Amino acid sequence: MIQMPKKNKFMNRGAAILSICFALFFFVILGRMAYIQITGKANGEVLATKATEQHEKKRTIEASRGSILDRNGKVIAEDTATYKLIAILDKKMTTDVKHPQHVQDKEKTAEALSKVINMDKADILDILNKDAKQVEFGSAGRDITYSEKQKIEKMKLPGISFLRDTKRYYPNGVFASNLIGYAEVDQDTNEISGAMGLEKVLDKYLKERDGYVTYESDKSGWELPNSKNKITAPKNGDNVYLTIDQKIQTFLEDSMTKVAQKYNPKKIMAAVVDPKTGKVLAMGQRPSFDPNKRDVTNYYNDLISYAYEPGSTMKIFTLAAAIQENVYNGNEKYKSGTYKVGGGIVKDHNDGVGWGPTSYHDGVVRSSNVAFAKLANEKLGYTRLNEYLHKFNFYQKTGIDLPNEVSSKMNFKYEFDKASTAYGQASAVTPIQQLQAATAIANDGKMMKPYVIDHIVDPDTKKTIYTNKPQSAGTPISADTAKEVR
Incomplete structure (x- = not known):
């Protein structure tokens, strides 16, 4: 007679516990799915928004900072296109050895670049030897002109490339510099902001606001054929017209330069004012500076602050x-x-x-x-x-x-x-x-308040948003x- 083995009571208990756990786990998942289905949220985030973020891309439409012009519309300060020099060091960027996309001969590259940018070969080599995928060259690699860019491109240096950039440009150099001041690029935000003079005081008018295009994309970032683009238009900075006359200001600058060279004075302060209106037609001082170089020794406008x-x-x-x-x-x-x-x-x-x-x-x-x-x-x-x-x-x-x-x-x-x-x-x-x-x-007893800002124009709408008038x-x-x- 064959005796059947007895079932282990512990096995039965374990199976029961396991079944209960699976059942609980199933109901938890089912409940979680129902919650997500009803609320559309997971871990506190709206899934629709998250999906949109993953498939919605944004492309910037650059705006320009407003220009500063003389009373006849001659440019005193404006934005101009420049380039930023970069070097790609990541070997993975090269997929075809015949057409390398990263820096290969660092000695040769450093030697060639030192002839164009204001940096020693040794300093360039130190940058190229960094443990990084891509490097920049500090101030020496910024504000590269188009002609400098062409010189470097003719060298055909693997891994050397350019990013389009913008800088503030002052075409007249030393020209009412302590009045106009200067604007500079914030290296963290890459935004141009006024740092001195009218550039700083009128920053709220001159400041631009970039626009952007939002579109739907695939997982690789390519725009989908039926994407409905959303466009937020850029807002260019306002153009500021001064009472300054470029010709008169140039005569004044030349005169001050001659006097400074001949007599070497501690200070010169000079201005030309229309006595019938109070309009300042020219204003300058020595020592002064070139706002393109920002070689400033005196940050004050001495005609106002001295x-x-x-x-x-x-x-x-x-x-x-x-x-x-x-x-x-x-x-x-x-x-x-x-x-x-x-x-x-x-x-x-x-x-x-x-x-x-x-x-x-x-x-x-x-x-x-x-x-x-x-x-x-x-x-x-x-x-x-x-x-x-x-x-x-x-x-x-x-x-x-x-x-x-x-x-x-x-x-x-x-x-x-x-x-x-x-x-x-x-x-x-x-x-x-x-x-x-x-x-x-000069004005038959009537004293006129001096002023330098004539009017301000929105370049997008062409409307004058501020006008100054003569005031007794x-x-x-x-x-x-x-x-x-x-």
Whole structure:
């Protein structure tokens, strides 16, 4: 009689547990599928969106930064196409040994490139020996011109290629540079932004916004035939038209260069202003810089940001005040040379020798310090002189549409300082304050506020989005007084 083996009770229990686990696992999967089907989400992400991301590609449509132009539409600053030099080091990029796509002879490549770009052969070789798939050459490899690109391409160096790039270009070089400033490329974002002067102040107008095309693609990234493209149009930066006149600015730059070469001054500040409107037609200084090279030594616009003792040019306004108050008699005689006032001695510029007894008219012609100190003290009076300093706006900023304007430093407390201020010493003013005051002399008593931004245009719509207009800054003297001063 054959005895059947007894079933192991532990085997039965294990099989039951395993069946329960499989059943639970099945219901979990079924529940998970039902949840995904109903909500369309997995791990907190919307699957439709994820699928779209995988199959939807975006292509950038580049926009351009706005240009800065003179009042006649001549370009002062604009975007221009350049190239970035790259070297491919990844051997996998070469699929045909007869047509290599990566750098093979690094010595030869470094030697050839050193003849075109501003980098030593040894430094280029160090870059080519890096453990990387692709390398760039820093600042020496950026802003490659089209002619430089052609030279390198003629060398037929395997693995050497170019990426199209954009840079800010200033066609006139040293040209109102501290006014215009410059813009530069952010190496992290590859965006051009204003870093100084009008380029920085007007960045919100000049700044561009790239557009893009969104399309459906296959897994390799190729656009599908029936793809419905979505286009977001680019927004080019606005074009800024200045009051600056290119021809006048060029004459001014040439003149300053000649003076700087001949006299080697610490500073030169010069501007040309239309007295009837306040439009600044030219503005410059020395030392200056080329915004293409950005060899900046002084980041300030000295006509706006530098207060100095104006010297004899201040006598214009003392004379105007005296004529306006009817206390100036050009034929009246005074003793030139020296004049004691407030515990100090005012001296004429020929070391106090003077020209003996002379007329006030002759004193004006000779730019006599004594004549103007006596006019301020004895004829006009310091109180009235100070009133005219206020009328000519020497106590406040002009409000010109430029950054970093400073105000004057008027020393009008002590008697000697008051007398000295009358002929341009003791107190300090900015060149732009003087220029504004001088418009009253040239414009029949009506003083005009200076400005440099004429209008701003949207290049896409051709609409003018901002316009500046002449604005009066006061009438400190009459037309007859202005004529007599002139």
